[in-house]
Amino acid sequence: MNLRIMEKEDLPLIAEWANNPDFGGEYEPLEQISRKEVEKWYDNLGSEEKWFIIEKKDGGKIGQIFHAPRGPHFLIGYRLLPSERNKGYCTEAVRIIVDYLFLSKDIVRIQADANPRNIASQRVLEKAGFKKEGLIRKDVYVRGEWKDGILYSILRDEWKEPKILPKTTS
Ligand SMILES: CC(C)(COP(=O)(O)OP(=O)(O)OC[C@H]1O[C@@H](n2cnc3c(N)ncnc32)[C@H](O)[C@@H]1OP(=O)(O)O)[C@@H](O)C(=O)NCCC(=O)NCCS
Numbered sequence: 001m002n003l004r005i006m007e008k009e010d011l012p013l014i015a016e017w018a019n020n021p022d023f024g025g026e027y028e029p030l031e032q033i034s035r036k037e038v039e040k041w042y043d044n045l046g047s048e049e050k051w052f053i054i055e056k057k058d059g060g061k062i063g064q065i066f067h068a069p070r071g072p073h074f075l076i077g078y079r080l081l082p083s084e085r086n087k088g089y090c091t092e093a094v095r096i097i098v099d100y101l102f103l104s105k106d107i108v109r110i111q112a113d114a115n116p117r118n119i120a121s122q123r124v125l126e127k128a129g130f131k132k133e134g135l136i137r138k139d140v141y142v143r144g145e146w147k148d149g150i151l152y153s154i155l156r157d158e159w160k161e162p163k164i165l166p167k168t169t170s
């Protein structure tokens with residue numbers, strides 16, 4: 001598995017994924033977005049918000065993961081093609097992003113939120129060392145209802161050292 005920074009050439013695929021309700025799954029908001037809107041979104045991304053394509057070793061594109069600033073902290077999120085779930089790819093991707101953020105930025109906390117019924121997403125976070133913090137009331141509007149979320153975080157003190165990325169290049 002490899003993480004590659006999203007490029008402009010990826011935008012048609014990003015639009016295709018965004019418009020596919022199965023890609024987001026039952027706990028994510030429904031979205032229909034035109035190519036033009038995706039390009040505008042891409043052009044307006046802040047310098048600290050990065051989106052990555054999750055690729056298999058054979059180059060197949062199977063999902064996305066992002067990090068974005070939340071005040072002095074960072075938020076992450078992820079989605080995988082249904083056919084590639086439950087093979088450990090997202091846990092590996094989250095471990096890499098956590099290593100990358102703590103190695104590259106002077107931050108103390110990374111957070112994520114998941115629907116309480118989204119067991120797969122919560123397992124991913126727990127396996128990657130995140131801890132459950134509590135309930136976020138009326139977190140996100142999904143399919144006609146405001147849903148609560150569960151907030152997870154990992155602190156630099158708990159991470160301690162890189163799990164996948166090397167600390168030095170020497
Ligand atoms: C959430 C998601 C990204 C997880 O990706 P993934 O690559 O399948 O995750 P992993 O394979 O690394 O780990 C999934 C874990 O959840 C477990 N799991 C999955 N579905 C489960 C269920 N219904 N009940 C219990 N455990 C479940 C798997 O067994 C695995 O845990 P294990 O290693 O202890 O066996 C993927 O399901 C997805 O794209 N869902 C739709 C989008 C989404 O919900 N994104 C997150 C929004 S917060």
